Amino acid sequence: MTQDSTRAAAAHSPIRLRGRAHPFLTLDIADLEPEALEQALASRLAGTASFFRHAPVLLDLGALPADAGPxxxxxxEAVRRMGLVPAAFRARWPEVERAALAAGLGRMLEPEPRQDLAAPCDRRPTVIVSEPVRSGQRIYAAEADLVVLHSVSPGAQLLADGCIHVYGALRGSASAGIGDDPHARIFAKIMDAEMLSIAGLWLSAEEVPSEWVKRPAQLAIRDGWLRFSPLP
Structure with a gap:
């Protein structure tokens, strides 16, 4: 096959294989039994399970000992029963890694060396949404900040590797810093979200302090916790 014919075949290939960062929900699993995990997930997802149903999940198995393979x-299976979709894993021990592969999980591909989260990361141009975000819509700003100039309806989802700014009412869910950026923030003119998340830490609507509900507010990680503060 000539070089030109190889290029032509590639141009008409029915598939494309590309590497790209995707917003996986990360679940850190401690050294426990499946029944205990299912109970803990049921408690943690109470009231917000619909947001995570069918969401792809990265299982961080780094806390499991080498003999936890069985x-x-x-x-x-416990994670699947809760409506989540286990897709990939991280593991510390080869025995655990082999068990995860046998269970149908994919090995997470990550760049080496890992990004220094203390340093500012490069961003693509900000994604600006000029229309209201309707229920059922899902908007993801990959490697960028996300700005919504209108309101976000209940049932809508905003995701960004950077910060999220909403210049109207935020009534859906918002997940910022999903590439594990702890410096990301969420800003809203009217904070009335169903779920909020930054770098894997999240709050359901019931966990938002009443003094910040339906108020102008920003959310950031401070001292390892999600904390609200007023807009400037």
Whole structure:
């Protein structure tokens, strides 16, 4: 096959294989039994399970000891029973890694060396949404900040690797810093969200302090916790 014919075949290939960062929900799993994991998930997802149903999940198995391999399949099934979709994993021990692969999980591909989160990261141009975000819509700003100039309806989802700014009412869910950026923030003219998340830490509507509900506010990570503060 000539070089030109190879290029032509590639141009008409029915598939494309590309590497790209995707917003996986990360679940850190401690050294516990599948039944205990299912109970903990049921408690943690109470009231917000609909937001995460069918969401792809990265299972961080780094806390499991080397002899936990026989439990991995049960842990994966417990996650599935809660409506989540276990898709990939991280593991510390080869025995756990082999069990995760046998359970149908993919090994997470990550760049090496890992990004220094203390340093500012490069961003693509800000994604600006000029229309109201309707229920059922899902907007993801990959490697960028997200700005919404109108309101966000209940049932809508905003996701960004950077910060999220909403210049109207934020009534859906918002997940900022989903590439594990702890410096990301969420800003809203009217904070009335169903779920808020920054770099894997999240709050349901019931966990938002009443003094910040339906008020102008920003959310950031401080001292390892999600904390609200007024807009400037």
């Amino acid at each position: 439990r991995v399949a049960g842990l994966v």
